[in-house]
Structures are given as C-alpha cells and as structure tokens.
Amino acid sequence: MDAHAKTARSRRELTKAQNRETILAAGRQVFAEMGFAAVTVRDIIRATPLASGTFYNYFKSKEDVYLALRDEVALTVRPRLRAARQGAETAEGFLFESFLAFFRFAAESSSEQPTGAVRFRMDSPEVVAGFGELREDIDTAVAQGLLPAMDTGFLTAALTGVAFELAEQVKGGAEPESASRFATAIFLGGLPALSRQPD
Amino acid sequence: MDAHAKTARSRRELTKAQNRETILAAGRQVFAEMGFAAVTVRDIIRATPLASGTFYNYFKSKEDVYLALRDEVALTVRPRLRAARQGAETAEGFLFESFLAFFRFAAESSSEQPTGAVRFRMDSPEVVAGFGELREDIDTAVAQGLLPAMDTGFLTAALTGVAFELAEQVKGGAEPESASRFATAIFLGGLPALSRQPD
Amino acid sequence: MDAHAKTARSRRELTKAQNRETILAAGRQVFAEMGFAAVTVRDIIRATPLASGTFYNYFKSKEDVYLALRDEVALTVRPRLRAARQGAETAEGFLFESFLAFFRFAAESSSEQPTGAVRFRMDSPEVVAGFGELREDIDTAVAQGLLPAMDTGFLTAALTGVAFELAEQVKGGAEPESASRFATAIFLGGLPALSRQPD
Amino acid sequence: MDAHAKTARSRRELTKAQNRETILAAGRQVFAEMGFAAVTVRDIIRATPLASGTFYNYFKSKEDVYLALRDEVALTVRPRLRAARQGAETAEGFLFESFLAFFRFAAESSSEQPTGAVRFRMDSPEVVAGFGELREDIDTAVAQGLLPAMDTGFLTAALTGVAFELAEQVKGGAEPESASRFATAIFLGGLPALSRQPD
DNA sequence: TATGAATGAGGCTTCATTCAT
DNA sequence: AATGAATGAAGCCTCATTCAT
Numbered sequence: 001m002d003a004h005a006k007t008a009r010s011r012r013e014l015t016k017a018q019n020r021e022t023i024l025a026a027g028r029q030v031f032a033e034m035g036f037a038a039v040t041v042r043d044i045i046r047a048t049p050l051a052s053g054t055f056y057n058y059f060k061s062k063e064d065v066y067l068a069l070r071d072e073v074a075l076t077v078r079p080r081l082r083a084a085r086q087g088a089e090t091a092e093g094f095l096f097e098s099f100l101a102f103f104r105f106a107a108e109s110s111s112e113q114p115t116g117a118v119r120f121r122m123d124s125p126e127v128v129a130g131f132g133e134l135r136e137d138i139d140t141a142v143a144q145g146l147l148p149a150m151d152t153g154f155l156t157a158a159l160t161g162v163a164f165e166l167a168e169q170v171k172g173g174a175e176p177e178s179a180s181r182f183a184t185a186i187f188l189g190g191l192p193a194l195s196r197q198p199d
Numbered sequence: 200m201d202a203h204a205k206t207a208r209s210r211r212e213l214t215k216a217q218n219r220e221t222i223l224a225a226g227r228q229v230f231a232e233m234g235f236a237a238v239t240v241r242d243i244i245r246a247t248p249l250a251s252g253t254f255y256n257y258f259k260s261k262e263d264v265y266l267a268l269r270d271e272v273a274l275t276v277r278p279r280l281r282a283a284r285q286g287a288e289t290a291e292g293f294l295f296e297s298f299l300a301f302f303r304f305a306a307e308s309s310s311e312q313p314t315g316a317v318r319f320r321m322d323s324p325e326v327v328a329g330f331g332e333l334r335e336d337i338d339t340a341v342a343q344g345l346l347p348a349m350d351t352g353f354l355t356a357a358l359t360g361v362a363f364e365l366a367e368q369v370k371g372g373a374e375p376e377s378a379s380r381f382a383t384a385i386f387l388g389g390l391p392a393l394s395r396q397p398d
Numbered sequence: 399m400d401a402h403a404k405t406a407r408s409r410r411e412l413t414k415a416q417n418r419e420t421i422l423a424a425g426r427q428v429f430a431e432m433g434f435a436a437v438t439v440r441d442i443i444r445a446t447p448l449a450s451g452t453f454y455n456y457f458k459s460k461e462d463v464y465l466a467l468r469d470e471v472a473l474t475v476r477p478r479l480r481a482a483r484q485g486a487e488t489a490e491g492f493l494f495e496s497f498l499a500f501f502r503f504a505a506e507s508s509s510e511q512p513t514g515a516v517r518f519r520m521d522s523p524e525v526v527a528g529f530g531e532l533r534e535d536i537d538t539a540v541a542q543g544l545l546p547a548m549d550t551g552f553l554t555a556a557l558t559g560v561a562f563e564l565a566e567q568v569k570g571g572a573e574p575e576s577a578s579r580f581a582t583a584i585f586l587g588g589l590p591a592l593s594r595q596p597d
Numbered sequence: 598m599d600a601h602a603k604t605a606r607s608r609r610e611l612t613k614a615q616n617r618e619t620i621l622a623a624g625r626q627v628f629a630e631m632g633f634a635a636v637t638v639r640d641i642i643r644a645t646p647l648a649s650g651t652f653y654n655y656f657k658s659k660e661d662v663y664l665a666l667r668d669e670v671a672l673t674v675r676p677r678l679r680a681a682r683q684g685a686e687t688a689e690g691f692l693f694e695s696f697l698a699f700f701r702f703a704a705e706s707s708s709e710q711p712t713g714a715v716r717f718r719m720d721s722p723e724v725v726a727g728f729g730e731l732r733e734d735i736d737t738a739v740a741q742g743l744l745p746a747m748d749t750g751f752l753t754a755a756l757t758g759v760a761f762e763l764a765e766q767v768k769g770g771a772e773p774e775s776a777s778r779f780a781t782a783i784f785l786g787g788l789p790a791l792s793r794q795p796d
Numbered sequence: 797t798a799t800g801a802a803t804g805a806g807g808c809t810t811c812a813t814t815c816a817t
Numbered sequence: 818a819a820t821g822a823a824t825g826a827a828g829c830c831t832c833a834t835t836c837a838t
Contacts (some may be wrong), residue, residue, distance in 0.1 A: 016818080037236035041812060051820040056813070091390075150393040154381045157368050161360030169356050182353045190388040191290075194349040215801075239828060250803045255830065414797085435634035439833060449799040454834070489788075548791040552779045555766050559758030567754050580751045588786040589688075592747040613822075637807055648824045653809065 020058050022048055024072065027065040036066060077105050078133070085137055096184040098134055099163060103176035106167035134159065162186065219257050221247055223271065226264040235265060276304050277332070284336055295383040297333055298362060302375035305366035333358065361385065418456050420446055422470065425463040434464060475503050476531070483535060494582040496532055497561060501574035504565035532557065560584065617655050619645055621669065624662040633663060674702050675730070682734055693781040695731055696760060700773035703764035731756065759783065 026047035030039050041062050045052050059065050084097035135156045142149055166179045185193040225246035229238050240261050244251050258264050283296035334355045341348055365378045384392040424445035428437050439460050443450050457463050482495035533554045540547055564577045583591040623644035627636050638659050642649050656662050681694035732753045739746055763776045782790040 019819090040810080042810075052812090053814080053821065054819055057818065061812085148391065148393050150390075151377070151381060153368060154365060154373070154378065155390075155393075157364040158361045158382065158385055161362070161364030162357045163360070164364075165356035165360030166353060169352060174353075178350070179353065182350060183357065186357055186385065186389060188389045188391075190384075190386050190392060191349070191354075192347065192387075193389060194347045218801090240830090241828060251829095252804065252831075253802055256801065260829090417798090438831080440831075450833090451800065451835080452798055455797070459833085546789065546791050548788075549775070549779060551766060552763060552771070552776065553788075553791075555762040556759045556780065556783055559760070559762030560755045561758070562762075563754040563758030564751060567750060572751070576748070577751065580748060581755065584755055584784065584787060586787045586789075588782075588784050588790060589747070589752075590745065590785075591787060592745050616822090638809090639807060649808090650810075650825065651823055654822065658808090 019050060019054065022050065023055060023058055023065065024068060027062070027069055031066065031069070036062075073109070077102065080105060082133060085134065091141070092184060092188060094137070095187055096180050099166075099180040099183045100176055102163050103167055103170045103179050106170045107176055159187070218249060218253065221249065222254060222257055222264065223267060226261070226268055230265065230268070235261075272308070276301065279304060281332060284333065290340070291383060291387060293336070294386055295379050298365075298379040298382045299375055301362050302366055302369045302378050305369045306375050358386070417448060417452065420448065421453060421456055421463065422466060425460070425467055429464065429467070434460075471507070475500065478503060480531060483532065489539070490582060490586060492535070493585055494578050497564075497578040497581045498574055500561050501565055501568045501577050504568045505574050557585070616647060616651065619647065620652060620655055620662065621665060624659070624666055628663065628666070633659075670706070674699065677702060679730060682731065688738065689781060689785060691734070692784055693777050696763075696777040696780045697773055699760050700764055700767045700776050703767045704773050756784070 023044060026044050027039075030043045030047050034043065039062055041055060042052070044062060044065060045055050048055075059068070080101040081098055084101040085094055088094040088097050135152050138155065139152055142152075162183050166174075166183055170176055170179050182194070222243065225243045226238075229242045229246050233242065238261055240254060241251070243261060243264060244254050247254075258267070279300040280297055283300040284293055287293035287296045334351050337354065338351060341351075361382050365373075365382055369375055369378050381393070421442060424442050425437075428441045428445050432441065437460055439453060440450070442460060442463060443453050446453075457466070478499040479496055482499040483492055486492040486495050533550050536553065537550055540550075560581050564572075564581055568574055568577050580592070620641065623641045624636075627640045627644050631640065636659055638652060639649070641659060641662060642652050645652075656665070677698040678695055681698040682691055685691040685694050732749050735752065736749055739749075759780050763771075763780055767773055767776050779791070
C-alpha cells in the first residue's frame, strides 16, 4: 500500500508539473495571439484540456500567468547574457556578445502579435535585470578607468532601448549578427563608427 | 435667421467637440491611473459626466479612444520635432534639439502609471513617424556624405529605443537637457564621447 | 404671403405623405429581410434618409408600421377578392376566381425571408376579412340551398388554411392558376375530384 | 467507489436535464404569454429560478430555445400521427385518425396567445414532416390506384393549412372530433360531402 | 416639422470564481 | 487534486425615446 501510494504520489507530482506547464504554454500562446489586454483567464483555460477550476490550483489570475512567463523568460535570458559577457575579453566583445545573445533569444521566441493590438514589452524587472548586470560590469569598467564616468542609469536605459527596439527588427526578420554589429558600433563609436562596419 | 441657424449649428458642434474632448480627457486619466489592459469602457464613462450611450456616439471601444489619444500625441510631438530639426545647423544640434523636444514633451505629459501594471508604449505609427522624418533627414545627410552609409531601419530603431527609454528616465525626474546631451553624445561618438560630456 | 403659405403647406403635405411612404417602404424591406421579430425601429430608420425623431411623427413603434403595412395589404387584396367573386356566376368560378386573385397577389408580393427566421403570417383581421366576406357569400348560398349546411367557422378556417399554405407554394414558384384549380377542386369534390383536374 | 462515482455522475446529469427542462418550460410559458417577438432572453431567465449565466450553458439565444421547443413538439406529434395512420384501414379512417391525433395534441397544448400579438406558426420542418409522412402514404395510395394522381406538394400544403387553421379553432374551444370529421369530409368529398356530415 | 445628439434603461453575454462531487 | 456547472456581478452595447435647435 505504501509503495502504491508512493507511486501514486509521484505520478501526481508529475501531473502537477505538467499541468502548470500546460497552463503556461497556453498562456504563451494566447498572449501571443491576442495580446495581453484582450486575454481572459477563460481564454487560457480554453487553450488547455483542463477544467476551469484546475487553473486556480496553479495561478490566481492572467497577470499571475504573465509574471510566471516573464520569470521564465528571464530565467532563459539572464544566464545567456551572463555567459556572453563572461566569455568576452574586450569591450567590443562584451557588448557584441551581449546583444547577440539577446537578439538570438528574440529570434527564437519571435511570434506574431495581432495587428492593431497594442504592443507590450516583455520587460519585467527580471528581464531588465539582465541589463542591470551588464550595468554592474560597466560600473566596474568605469571604476577601472576602462570607460569614462557617466550616468549609468542613462546608459542602462539607452542599452535597453536599443536592445529592445532592434529585437523588434530581428523578430521582423533581421539577422541577429548584423543587429549586434550595429548596436555595438553605435555604443563604441556612435554614427561615425558605422562607416567602419561591414553590413 | 441665418445667424440664428448658424449659431445653433455651431453651438451643437461645440458641444460635440466638447464631449469628444471630455471623453478623451477621461481616457487619458484612466489609462494613466489603471493601465490600458485594466481599463473598461465603463471606467472611461464613469470618469465623465456623460451618459453611457453617449460614449458610443464618439468612439467604438477603448482601443478607439487609445488610438485617438495617440494621434493627438503625434499631432503635438511631430511639429515640435520638425521645428527642432529645422532650427539646427549642425549634426549635433540636429540630434540634440530633436531629443530635447521629445524629452520636454515627455516631461510635460508625464503621469503616474500604476506600479506593477504592464507598461505600454505610446508609440503609434504616428509618433514613430516623427522619428521617421528624422530618418529622412539623416538619409539626406548620408547622401551628402555628412554621415556614413548605414542601415537606416536599424538607426531609426536605435534612435527610437534610446528616445523612449530615456523619456522614461525623464518622466521619473531626470532633466530633459542632460538626457538630450547623453543621447546626442552616444549617437555622435559612442561611449568614449561621454567623457567629454559635462554631466 | 397667403399664397406663399399655401404653397408651403401643400409642399409640406406632399412631404408628409412622402415621408410616411418612405417609412412604410423601409418597413416592408427590413421586415422582409430580417423578419419581424429581429427588426428594431432603428433598423427601419436606418433604411430611410430621415432622422430618427421624424419616425415618431408618423408611427409609434415597429408594430405600428407593421399594422399599417397589413392594412395596406388588406386594402389591396380585399377589393380584388370582392371583384373576383362578383364576377363569378357558378360556385366553381366563385372559388376559382377568389383563390386566383389571392395567389396572384401572393406572387406579386413574394419576397425572400431570411432562412432560419421564424415565419410570420400576414393574416391580420383585415386580410382574413377578405375571406370573411367570402364566408358571408357562402352563408347566403347555404341559405339559398346551393350549399349544404355546415359549420361556417370551420369552413372559413379551412379556406384560409388552404389559401395561405398554397400561397407559400406560389411564392416558391408554383403557378397561381394551377394552385387555384387545385384548391377549387378540393373544395368542390375533395380528393376524388382531383382526378378530373388537368395539371 | 464505482457506484459512488456513478451516482455522482448521474446526479449531476439529472440536474443538468432538470435545468434544461426548467428553461424550456419557462420558454414555453413566456412565448405563450408574450409572443415570440416580444420575448427576451431575460424574460425566459426571469421565469426561472436560475442565474442568468446558467441560461447560456444550455442555449445560445431565444431562437435556440424556440427551436428546441419545436423539436420537442415534433417529437410528440409525429409518433402519434404515425400510429394514427398505421391503425387505419380505409382512406377515411386514415385521414380522420390523422387529423384527430393532431387536433387532440393542439387541444392539449393549447395556451393563450396575447391578443394583438403577431401570431406564430409552430410549423418547423419537423412538425411539417409529420404531414410529409402522410404524404408518403398518400403517394403509396396513389401508386396503388386508390387515389387519383395529383400534385402531392399542393396536397401536403392543403392538408397542412387545414390542419393548422382548424387546430386554431380547436384551441379556441372546438371539439377535436368534429373538426376531424369536417376536415376529413372536405378532403374526401369537398363541400358537397359536408351535407352528409353530422355536426 | 425635421433633425440628430443625449439619455439611461435594459438586453445580451462573458467573466472570474466557487464548490459540490 | 480535478472537474465543470452554477453563480451573479458587471461589462458591452443598442435601444426607444426625448428635446433643444
């Protein structure tokens, strides 16, 4: 009986994890299809084989699902960004690898938004934190005299803005590599540096 | 009698224009207070002295109100950006005045977003078009050899990203002037240029 | 001024009659297109170049329009039925001409009903009254011994039922003449009489 | 445990069936009281102890309820008509029993219609199909030479018309038996046959 | 009389959530 | 834990009607 119960219990836990994942997948799908604002809990449930009551065993609301998805994104992106930076040896490599990791992720997770729908930014604190870590490293570089003193809040904002906007270009079909080269060139030398950039 | 009819007609049209403006103002308010996703048509109506049916004489949905607000924003921003550019004589002045116009507008229209709410971007095609015009001018500059050849799609994206993200900093209290200097420096010379920038 | 007023007044009266007719025509159209139950006053107004307030100068409700249309129908049908009967010299001619007049009218006023809509019967007291007059004449015939004594309520019902149902066949494409022959034969001799009826 | 589950399931399904029946009963009532056109979904719900949302678990609209009621009528009437015909051995019995079954049903389901309301016909394809089956049997009789050749579409229409109109008389208080005798006499011998019919 | 915007009641429907099974 | 029907609040929207012009 114990053995049986144990088997049953682990089967259940498996099911629990599966159900949670099922709901998250449904959320990803409907958020992409309809846009956050238009999605209802029922829409998420409908994209699922589960019963409506089951949803509430896992999430409290669509916002809750959304935040979980964002954390999931962050969980994927941040290690990649960190790895990219740690593998770099020059300022250029540092920026280039970071942008490249981010744009590759954007290309992977690209999905169609409904035309006319209001666009959302998947920029949770968690995702932005990836850039925050970049900032910390830049702070370090500034302290070491490798980079000039500057307003790091502004720099984070500028990096974030360029990263997210170029990510849209990448989602629209641009190459992650050329987008990364462009962004890196801008931050290393501004517009004049672009002339030295192969397209 | 003509005068009377005319007065009557204009009084009516005045009321209509006022009602439309009343609804737009209510929309501005509740979008700022609650965030787009959470707002309902009823919320907008409730922020109004009008009857519910009246709303539908002017707009079809909250999306409709939102788009009208965006167009209104565009109508305000674009002339300012254009004027800023036309008054500039150097590349630096060109960028600086454009950013400054945009950040000043951001500072004016700053309003509190609900913490935790999903952020929206007020970047309609119309607003972005302001940057599109900038792009045209840059294209001209490229043609004249003042600027290197580059991917203007990427450049527009980068300018847009920096402008919108720094605008958030400005809404959070940063100075439009210093944000403009920062953004200008980045695009003129990249990170190295920041050392030459007084904070 | 008098002359002018008079002209103005008659122009107005013309307009009044025209407006009423415009509304009735719109009612005919939308009742045929959508079915009575689905039609709203607004639908009728929308099928009109008139303003909504104007409707209420002529009718109180869609029911009011509907009744006016029925009266109009009755006004058309009854004289035709009466003329048909008065021109008949035998029982057979009497029935045949009556049915024929009715079916011809049905053929003329045939219009498509929306599939799936609940069907309505245009059998107002006024329309039925056309058959009531037939009944009176039959009563007379009974009194004169030309027809056997019977329940005239039942007979009116039977004639009405046959007339309206065969009218549907006629609206669906059947010939008024053959439908009239059929109905006449039934009432003169029942099923056996049909063998003597040329198709 | 199985038994428990089974009981649970059937208890649920019982409730579901009861709710559906509750709504249909409410529909029957309000359609009879107000006429189809005037009824709203809310009227049906109000005639029920159920919550408004519950209605939509069972039906999509008032039309949906109406069609279900018609099917229910058909389900009741058709077996009766079929049994009536199958028990008949002569043409007269055949017609008489069919009409009688129909009129008895009409008498049972008689209910007050609102005066002045537009009348509806409960003649769905399903109900008419009862007469269609009659037609098939008549076709057979025609093939066997028992009845003369004729337009069976017209005959179905005539039978339907007489049946539905006399049913109204029956709902108004006439005897099903005498109505059946009348209708049978008409179809067997036309008006002349009525003299042989005891009232 | 004609107009057409304003009104707010109220119909339609979906929603989030509960809870008995 | 899973189910899915029930709930009723509440959003959406149209409606009939009024009334100032």
